[in-house]
Amino acid sequence: MGIVTADISTTLDGFGSGPNQRLERPFGDLDNAPLHAWMFEHGEENAPEVAGILGAGAFVMGRNMFSAGRGPWDLEWRGWWGEEPPYHAPVFVLTHHERAPLEMSGGTTFHFVTDGLEAALERASAAAGERNVAIAGGASTVNAALRAGLLDELRWHVAPVVSGLAADRAHGGSRLFDGVPAHGLEPVSVRHTPHVTHLTYRRG
């Protein structure tokens, strides 16, 4: 059986998204460019980490990763990724709204899970077989997995920018480790490229 991993890109101050998330702006007031440039514009320099994300046998993602500001009950919405999403595997989307599975090209099928993170991870684990299950974000879903002790490996991709959102404690953004109780992790590896620092931790 594989392990449960999570990949999350944040600013130096831990923000994975800003306030005012909406469909055309899934990272809210936080600029998407510095946060994900390492993956979308500099994928070759960061090839091992991109491969690490996409190598899972199944994925779990929070609702806002699929449809920020819009419900999955909007049946016209088929995700951000065009007709052939990069996952090539089953993706279990956490939501409060039932929806039939959505089969895309290239092996990606979005399944909508209404009974919580643990149930989504169980279904993903069954689908992944011997391969890993990857939590694809966002920060609040990763935090929920850390809180519940369900995560084996955290892969934290830190963009070299300060968000400025932490100026306001009532920021409304989504911040890694918020609400996660005190605990230790085991540092496994670090690597940096000009656009990101990759930090990997295992369950402590």
Place this chain on the structure above:
Amino acid sequence: MGIVTADISTTLDGFGSGPNQRLERPFGDLDNAPLHAWMFEHGEENAPEVAGILGAGAFVMGRNMFSAGRGPWDLEWRGWWGEEPPYHAPVFVLTHHERAPLEMSGGTTFHFVTDGLEAALERASAAAGERNVAIAGGASTVNAALRAGLLDELRWHVAPVVSGLAADRAHGGSRLFDGVPAHGLEPVSVRHTPHVTHLTYRRG
């Protein structure tokens, strides 16, 4: 002329100290052990980073680094470090209270600066000559330097623990990057040992 560096140890969620700082507990409710074990218990594995801290020609530190929960006007208080502090150089302590310089053994003299961070950095720079000036923390002093654009190099030492303090947005702890406006930094190097990950950034 040297540059202005800052060294700060925090948890994964960026806390350099917890609430309820006081003299016998300078890191407040945040456990000192995992935060600074890399330096005090595993100094050999982290020798380059310890040397990096102590290699400066002069230091600037926030008041709580010198005398959390106690005023420097308490003339019996001579700092945490015994009669021979590890700095072996002038240390400029930010405070609101005048106090005569305090000369210790081994070349450390504490100077108490009441006219702010920029003045302290100027005095430290004059004292350091060709060598670097190091901001020795805490997080709120590092944040002030980042805010004012006074920092050339940030050396962030991340302990592999989550503080749990971010569960409460009114946490009262001191968190790196809080109140720092949006800006980019240049990643210079990363290194990890079992007890800490060392991240170095330059002015972007």
